[in-house]
Amino acid sequence: MANEGDEKQRQLDQYRISLENTRLTTDQGVRVDDTDNSLRAGERGPTLLEDFHFREKIMRFDHERIPERVVHARGAGAYGRFQVYDGSLAEHTVADFLCDPSLVTPVFVRFSTVAGSRGSADTVRDARGFATKFYTRQGNYDLVGNNMPVFFIQDAVKFPDFVHSVKPEPHNEIPQAQSAHDTLWDFVQLQPESLHMMMWLMSDRAIPRSFRMMQGFGVHTFRLVNAQGRGTFVKFHWRPTLGTHSLVWDEVLRIQGNDPDFNRRDLWEAIERGAYPEWELGLQLVPEADEHKFDFDLLDATKLIPEEEVPLRMVGKLTLDRNPENFFAETEQVAFCTANIVPGIDFSNDPLLQGRNFSYLDTQLIRLGGPNFPQIPINRPVAPVHNDQRDGYHQHMIHQSHTSYSPNSISGGCPMPAIMSGQWDGVFQHYQERVDGKKIRKRSPSFADHYSQATLFWNSMSSWEKRHIVAAFRFELGHVERRAIKEKVVAHLVQIDRELAAQVAEGLGLRVPAASVANHGKYSPALSQANSPSDSIATRKIAILASDATEAGQLAPVREVLEGQGAICEVLAPHEGTVGTLTADRQLTAASSVLYDAVLLADGGALAASAHAVHFVREAFKHGKAICAVKDGRTLLDAAGLPSTEGVIGSDTAGETLAQRFVQAIAVHRHYGRDIDGVVA
Numbered sequence: 248m249a250n251e252g253d254e255k256q257r258q259l260d261q262y263r264i265s266l267e268n269t270r271l272t273t274d275q276g277v278r279v280d281d282t283d284n285s286l287r288a289g290e291r292g293p294t295l296l297e298d299f300h301f302r303e304k305i306m307r308f309d310h311e312r313i314p315e316r317v318v319h320a321r322g323a324g325a326y327g328r329f330q331v332y333d334g335s336l337a338e339h340t341v342a343d344f345l346c347d348p349s350l351v352t353p354v355f356v357r358f359s360t361v362a363g364s365r366g367s368a369d370t371v372r373d374a375r376g377f378a379t380k381f382y383t384r385q386g387n388y389d390l391v392g393n394n395m396p397v398f399f400i401q402d403a404v405k406f407p408d409f410v411h412s413v414k415p416e417p418h419n420e421i422p423q424a425q426s427a428h429d430t431l432w433d434f435v436q437l438q439p440e441s442l443h444m445m446m447w448l449m450s451d452r453a454i455p456r457s458f459r460m461m462q463g464f465g466v467h468t469f470r471l472v473n474a475q476g477r478g479t480f481v482k483f484h485w486r487p488t489l490g491t492h493s494l495v496w497d498e499v500l501r502i503q504g505n506d507p508d509f510n511r512r513d514l515w516e517a518i519e520r521g522a523y524p525e526w527e528l529g530l531q532l533v534p535e536a537d538e539h540k541f542d543f544d545l546l547d548a549t550k551l552i553p554e555e556e557v558p559l560r561m562v563g564k565l566t567l568d569r570n571p572e573n574f575f576a577e578t579e580q581v582a583f584c585t586a587n588i589v590p591g592i593d594f595s596n597d598p599l600l601q602g603r604n605f606s607y608l609d610t611q612l613i614r615l616g617g618p619n620f621p622q623i624p625i626n627r628p629v630a631p632v633h634n635d636q637r638d639g640y641h642q643h644m645i646h647q648s649h650t651s652y653s654p655n656s657i658s659g660g661c662p663m664p665a666i667m668s669g670q671w672d673g674v675f676q677h678y679q680e681r682v683d684g685k686k687i688r689k690r691s692p693s694f695a696d697h698y699s700q701a702t703l704f705w706n707s708m709s710s711w712e713k714r715h716i717v718a719a720f721r722f723e724l725g726h727v728e729r730r731a732i733k734e735k736v737v738a739h740l741v742q743i744d745r746e747l748a749a750q751v752a753e754g755l756g757l758r759v760p761a762a763s764v765a766n767h768g769k770y771s772p773a774l775s776q777a778n779s780p781s782d783s784i785a786t787r788k789i790a791i792l793a794s795d796a797t798e799a800g801q802l803a804p805v806r807e808v809l810e811g812q813g814a815i816c817e818v819l820a821p822h823e824g825t826v827g828t829l830t831a832d833r834q835l836t837a838a839s840s841v842l843y844d845a846v847l848l849a850d851g852g853a854l855a856a857s858a859h860a861v862h863f864v865r866e867a868f869k870h871g872k873a874i875c876a877v878k879d880g881r882t883l884l885d886a887a888g889l890p891s892t893e894g895v896i897g898s899d900t901a902g903e904t905l906a907q908r909f910v911q912a913i914a915v916h917r918h919y920g921r922d923i924d925g926v927v928a
Contacts (some may be wrong), residue, residue: 273303281688285404285598289684290691291546294403294601301404305602308407309609315365316614318410319376321424322359323458323511324578325518327567329354329381329528336562339479339532340471342591344383345562353382355625356567357581358458358514361393362413363424368503369510370494371424372453372719374444377463377485378583379565380626385673387628389587390483391607395452396464396551399441401694403602409434409441427726436735439697442743443549446704449719450712451493451776456844456916457513459524459786460492467585467600468545470593471532472678480538480545480595482552484529484559490780492916496718498870501841509842515570522786522813523568529559543700544693548599550700554773577625582611593678598690616640633662698764701743706770709777711919717747721754733757784913785813790843790867792835792860792883793820794853797827801878802849808906809847814913816847821857835859840867845913848876851883861887868895871919873912875905894918 271279279300286298294301311317329344329352336345344352359376360367375394380387399409412434415421422428426448435441447453455461463485470478494502502509517524531552533545543550571577584607585600594600611620617640620626635651650658660667665674708716720740724733733755740748741762752759772778789809791802797820806816819838820831827850836859840846846867854860864887867874876884876897889895894912898905912918 273300274307282408283402283405284688284690285402285602286686286688287596287598287601287684288682288686290687290689291544291596291693292682292684293596294598294605295686301602302605304404304407305606306609308410309606310613314614317610318361319357319359319378320365321363321367321369322357322376322578323514324355324357324571324581325514325524325567326569326571327354327356327523327565328352329379329563329565331528331563332561334562336471336530337473339473339481340591341474342383342388342471342589343385344381344388344589345471345591350384353629354565355380355382355577355581356565357578357583358510360424362410362426367424368507370454370499370502370507372426372448372496372499372723373424374448374453375455375458375461377461379463379485380581380583380587381589382629383589384630385589385591386630386675387587387626388589388592389583389585390465391583391585391603392463392465392483392485394455394461394463395444395447396466396482396484397444397447397700398466398548398599399444400438400599401440401547401549401690402598403600403606404598405438406599406602406606409438422726425726427723429727429729429732432724432727432732432736433729436732436739439739440549440694442697442739443701443704446701446716446743449716449723450704450708451715453719454494454496454499455510456492456494457517458510459514459517460487460489462486462491463526467548467597468533468595469600470595470678472591472593476676476679478535478593478678478680480533480535482531482533482557484531485526485565486529486559486561488525488527489783489785490916491776492779493776495870495917496715496722498841501839501866505839505841514567517786518567518570520786520815523566525567526565527561528563528565529561531557531559533557543696544691546595546597546691547694548597549697553703553771555771576623580615580620580623581625582607582615582620582623584608584611588675590673590675619643635662698739698742699767702766703769703771704774705744705747706766706768707772707774709775709919712775712777713747714919717750717754720747720751724751724755781914781916783813784809784910787814787844787913788842789814789816789845789847789913790838790840790863791816791818791829791847791849792854792863792880793818793826793829793831793849795821795826796853796879797829797850799828802829802847804903805847805875805877805906805909808903808910809913812910817843819863821854835863839863840872841870843867843872844916845873845909846875847909848874848880848883851876851880851886855882855886864889868921871917871921873909873915873918875909875912877905892918893920 285294285301287294331345331348333348357378360373362373378391380389412430413426416430465483469481471481472478586604619639619641622643637651648658665671727733737748737752737757738760742764744766745762749759817832818829819835820826823831840863868889873894881897896908
């Protein structure tokens with residue numbers, strides 16, 4: 248009997264242990280009540296510093312990787328300048344770089360992928376970071392954004408969970424820099440707040456043609472504050488002057504093998520050529536009196552403000568005109584922080600933004616080795632620095648003051664805060680906002696709608712964009728091993744749009760559940776890349792296929808027009824050196840169509856028997872690129888079996904008319920109307 252009692256006690260102890268293992272605690276063993284909402288003052292109030300669970304969780308997350316960034320590890324950067332237009336923003340802000348058109352503010356911009364390591368490829372399906380450091384006279388201002396206007400989560404306390412889910416799976420470290428796996432989609436099906444961002448991620452926005460042709464967004468709602476202390480809510484947008492363009496998914500897969508550095512090489516080479524990338528800064532301004540006029544919450548980072556409701560006000564231009572001298576010293580050591588703001592710019596109570604303000608400082612402390620990382624040249628402000636911060640790892644400054652405390656009398660009270668000196672000009676003063684509410688872990692009910700804007704995005708897409716989104720969902724979910732996860736994701740897609748869900752489900756062999764919410768029918772044309780400007784071929788790369796029989800003269804009229812409008816032409820031939828009367832830039836067998844935007848066929852007769860040349864042309868056709876055949880070049884079109892359709896041009900005369908037709912075909916970027924699925928590259 249004693250043995251029976253001992254066995255029952257052992258089983259009871261094991262049950263208690265197993266029960267304890269299911270209970271979430273802090274690193275101190277304190278059980279946690281809620282890990283989905285940070286502690287804030289009221290449902291829409293600011294996040295509180297005393298939230299020890301969030302502080303510990305985000306601190307541990309920030310310190311997971313040594314030495315590379317946990318996220319945004321794969322990046323490229325460049326220096327440039329920003330200048331506001333003549334229409335001053337002084338009515339809204341005291342930030343002088345936004346108010347004085349005569350000021351040229353130096354900047355450093357870093358572009359990046361999010362999920363992959365430093366060794367991953369540039370062209371993976373992913374969001375892209377777009378972080379800008381403004382070296383203003385009032386101090387450094389960091390606008391740390393993405394190429395998508397929304398994010399996966401509403402509260403920063405969920406950021407470690409989201410990133411853990413999208414990173415390679417912990418048991419086998421697979422897959423690298425990809426979202427097509429179980430843990431990410433398990434997170435998505437359990438966190439429907441991520442669905443709007445997932446629609447963007449499944450769209451062509453996740454595979455940009457180049458950093459120079461993608462938009463940037465501040466994501467959050469910030470505040471501008473004027474001299475009278477009046478606040479105006481603001482959303483920041485970067486809009487590329489070259490238009491917003493993307494790659495084709497099949498093209499992406501091939502680029503990763505041909506040139507994993509495709510985007511960073513493109514940025515570097517454009518600046519070296521003097522084809523300086525440019526973006527306009529656009530603002531969406533919302534008076535504080537209108538904070539609650541929308542059918543969503545301005546503090547919700549999973550929502551955007553449709554431009555039809557609040558139009559963009561274009562206020563200035565960013566130009567990147569200088570490459571770094573040393574990748575590590577500059578691009579790798581640059582340290583951004585959303586909390587780096589200047590007078591005239593302030594935060595909202597967006598819980599994702601509030602948490603980022605905690606997180607970034609932690610990240611830099613571990614990544615750059617201590618508190619003096621602002622003294623690294625790439626991070627050093629142009630504004631003078633005077634304070635009582637001392638010592639620490641990697642101290643570069645030689646402080647000569649005999650005091651390092653405030654107040655003091657030995658150093659004449661210096662450096663002294665404005666409240667002591669009485670000199671308030673240019674001083675940062677926090678926006679004064681009344682805050683009331685109980686300390687609570689609870690999200691505002693105004694954050695509860697997770698489907699409406701995902702539907703808005705879907706409704707706004709062109710037919711080819713919708714086809715690509717469906718194909719992306721099929722590809723991603725096709726790599727998910729657990730059927731239950733696929734089914735639950737499809738159940739969410741039904742709430743966005745039944746036709747979307749039906750097309751995805753068909754590819755996965757799943758049943759489509761009934762939709763409980765009908766499509767609201769609203770759309771925003773500004774969200775579609777089909778409406779992006781398509782009137783320039785500047786910096787587009789054109790492959791000229793040539794052979795020993797090619798005469799430079801037969802190409803001259805077309806090539807002169809292309810290069811005259813800023814395109815970059817490269818001659819590809821069966822061998823290097825001289826071909827006909829041209830000089831080959833590279834071997835045809837050492838090149839790939841996926842590295843070019845369009846193809847000019849100069850001598851199809853000699854190349855028609857080349858399997859590589861035929862493949863090159865067929866692959867370019869499959870990816871929707873403009874193809875122009877001059878004279879005998881049409882023989883190669885015939886050998887490739889390509890139909891005469893949109894974007895495919897041929898003529899016996901290489902005159903200006905043909906050149907202009909080719910220019911128009913290239914400017915469209917991609918000819919998505921083709922039945923490209925019928926051609927196997």
